[in-house]
Amino acid sequence: MTATSPSPISPKADQSFWYRLTHLSLPWKVTWVYLSIMLVLPVAAMLLKAATVGPDKFWEIATDEIALSTYEVTFVTAFIASAINGVFGTLIAWVLVRYDFPGKRIVDAAVDLPFALPTAVAGLTLATVYSDNGWIGSLFVPLGIKISFTRLGVGMAMLFISLPFVVRTLQPVLQDLEKETEEAAWCLGASPLQTFLLVILPPLIPPVLTGVALGFARAVGEYGSVVIIAGNVPFQDLIAPVLVFQRLEQYDYAGATVVGTVLLLISLVLLVVINVLQTWGRRYDDRG
Amino acid sequence: MTTEAKSALSDTNPPTPRTAPRAQGAWVKWLLISITILYLGLILFVPALNVFVEAFSGGVGPFFDNLKSPAFLNSVKLTVIIAAIAVPINTVFGLCAAWAIARNHFPGRTLLLSIIDLPFAISPVVAGLMFVLLFGRNGWFGPVLDTAGIRIIFALPGMVIVTAFVTMPFVAREVIPVLEEMGSEQEEAAKTLGATDWQTFWRVTLPNIRWGLLYGVILTNARAMGEFGAVSVVSGNIAGKTQTMPLFVEEAYKQYKTPEAYSAAVILALLAVVTLVLKEIVERKSRITDVQE
Numbered sequence: 001m002t003a004t005s006p007s008p009i010s011p012k013a014d015q016s017f018w019y020r021l022t023h024l025s026l027p028w029k030v031t032w033v034y035l036s037i038m039l040v041l042p043v044a045a046m047l048l049k050a051a052t053v054g055p056d057k058f059w060e061i062a063t064d065e066i067a068l069s070t071y072e073v074t075f076v077t078a079f080i081a082s083a084i085n086g087v088f089g090t091l092i093a094w095v096l097v098r099y100d101f102p103g104k105r106i107v108d109a110a111v112d113l114p115f116a117l118p119t120a121v122a123g124l125t126l127a128t129v130y131s132d133n134g135w136i137g138s139l140f141v142p143l144g145i146k147i148s149f150t151r152l153g154v155g156m157a158m159l160f161i162s163l164p165f166v167v168r169t170l171q172p173v174l175q176d177l178e179k180e181t182e183e184a185a186w187c188l189g190a191s192p193l194q195t196f197l198l199v200i201l202p203p204l205i206p207p208v209l210t211g212v213a214l215g216f217a218r219a220v221g222e223y224g225s226v227v228i229i230a231g232n233v234p235f236q237d238l239i240a241p242v243l244v245f246q247r248l249e250q251y252d253y254a255g256a257t258v259v260g261t262v263l264l265l266i267s268l269v270l271l272v273v274i275n276v277l278q279t280w281g282r283r284y285d286d287r288g
Numbered sequence: 289m290t291t292e293a294k295s296a297l298s299d300t301n302p303p304t305p306r307t308a309p310r311a312q313g314a315w316v317k318w319l320l321i322s323i324t325i326l327y328l329g330l331i332l333f334v335p336a337l338n339v340f341v342e343a344f345s346g347g348v349g350p351f352f353d354n355l356k357s358p359a360f361l362n363s364v365k366l367t368v369i370i371a372a373i374a375v376p377i378n379t380v381f382g383l384c385a386a387w388a389i390a391r392n393h394f395p396g397r398t399l400l401l402s403i404i405d406l407p408f409a410i411s412p413v414v415a416g417l418m419f420v421l422l423f424g425r426n427g428w429f430g431p432v433l434d435t436a437g438i439r440i441i442f443a444l445p446g447m448v449i450v451t452a453f454v455t456m457p458f459v460a461r462e463v464i465p466v467l468e469e470m471g472s473e474q475e476e477a478a479k480t481l482g483a484t485d486w487q488t489f490w491r492v493t494l495p496n497i498r499w500g501l502l503y504g505v506i507l508t509n510a511r512a513m514g515e516f517g518a519v520s521v522v523s524g525n526i527a528g529k530t531q532t533m534p535l536f537v538e539e540a541y542k543q544y545k546t547p548e549a550y551s552a553a554v555i556l557a558l559l560a561v562v563t564l565v566l567k568e569i570v571e572r573k574s575r576i577t578d579v580q581e
Contacts, residue, residue, distance in 0.1 A: 030385075039456075042419055095321055110332055112564055113336065116510050120514075126335050160331055221412065224412070240411075244411075256417055257421065267409040
């Protein structure tokens with residue numbers, strides 16, 4: 001391989017940038033070439049295509065009635081779903097870390113099911129179970145609530161796919177939480193509520209928010225399960241990714257690109273938010 | 289109460305009894321466990337069980353008949369081909385990127401990590417769209433590919449490319465923490481003793497990271513075989529030609545062939561179960577190696 005490559009652990013200060021660029025070791029070359037072709041090039045293609053639309057036209061397409069309604073359906077539903085999972089995910093992580101009960105291993109492994117189960121299968125089975133004559137959906141018919149093929153169905157699909165994130169970000173933090181600090185709090189006369197609010201909760205907030213943000217990002221971009229469980233009716237349960245798909249099917253490349261670019265930019269913002277949250281969470285590492 | 293008896297029994301051994309100081313601990317515990325099971329039941333267990341019940345509701349015979357249809361068999365073949373190309377490519381890339389990030393400290397290291405994570409943040413539909421804009425008829429390379437007679441969009445190459453895109457981060461993400469924990473001392477020792485880069489990689493690095501790497505490959509494969517959105521955008525969904533298993537499931541469902549959709553869904557659900565079991569095994573193995581060291 002490249003025996004002449006500069007030692008990457010202690011790069012000499014006098015080595016010029018150009019020298020280092022032309023004498024990269026094989027793994028570096030593979031990384032840069034692959035990322036350039038697979039990531040930078042397609043993102044650039046989309047941003048440039050969006051730029052050719054022109055700012056006025058871009059704004060017009062990005063904020064037309066249908067597009068605005070899909071943003072509302074996508075982001076509000078995804079926010080509610082990830083917030084619900086924020087609460088239940090915290091509970092599940094707590095139960096899995098602190099308690100022993102029969103079948104715990106299976107429950108723990110099953111939390112990852114939304115990562116492993118193809119989204120088309122998830123959409124198919126959720127649509128059946130929550131339909132008017134499905135196992136769970138039929139229980140809601142007497143109440144006049146329809147779930148499949150409505151916005152509630154979109155929410156169910158988003159609940160499913162964003163479920164593991166909070167549990168998996170919180171579990172390691174809960175495991176590292178020292179029992180002693182809690183006991184110290186009790187010894188100093190804190191009530192269980194005070195112990196929870198002032199001792200247990202503060203280090204858990206960053207990982208919970210990170211998990212919620214990860215789940216939200218996933219729910220916003222979700223397509224497979226939602227397209228199957230939703231009716232995909234504009235202004236009711238049409239989400240932005242499905243709108244992109246529909247416009248592509250109609251060969252409306254400009255329309256698809258503009259909405260796609262809006263989604264891409266929001267993903268980038270979410271990625272930054274998640275990074276900030278993770279850095280915030282690392283603040284508590286030093287105390288352990 | 290049997291529950292209290294149980295918790296009292298289990299509390300005799302551990303050095304710090306948890307529920308003993310507070311009598312209300314037992315019912316809080318079982319209340320929280322019940323809520324957990326109920327919530328997971330509504331969202332995970334009942335839908336998962338439903339896949340198997342629906343698939344076999346017509347009996348075992350029709351189930352296997354559905355699996356023998358040429359359209360389904362073709363979709364299986366295509367899914368396996370796509371995974372067989374995309375997974376090794378991403379394994380090599382993931383190893384290279386993980387080494388580059390874990391073994392080097394340079395400005396913008398966190399940024400590079402975030403860039404590698406991008407495919408997880410981007411909606412699969414948007415991912416597919418980007419490649420349509422690149423390789424489609426009206427895309428950047430459209431005219432060139434057209435004259436050369438190469439089809440990428442609505443054909444196998446496009447489906448492989450988008451699958452590789454959406455599964456890009458898995459291997460690197462799993463290998464980076466293992467590499468960081470391992471440290472570079474052993475590799476440096478091997479090099480001092482005269483090992484080439486390849487020898488160091490095969491004999492020192494790889495054995496140390498094998499479980500993390502395997503875990504990454506399993507996740508990559510599960511996503512590659514199950515990917516729907518991105519593949520759907522670039523495939524054109526031509527039955528028997530560019531239809532993968534997840535696309536087959538959706539198409540059958542849309543055409544009111546629910547039994548066929550569920551027969552295919554069972555195969556994909558089994559893939560998910562195998563993935564979770566393998567993951568559990570790998571996690572246990574890596575824990576054992578941790579203890580031994």
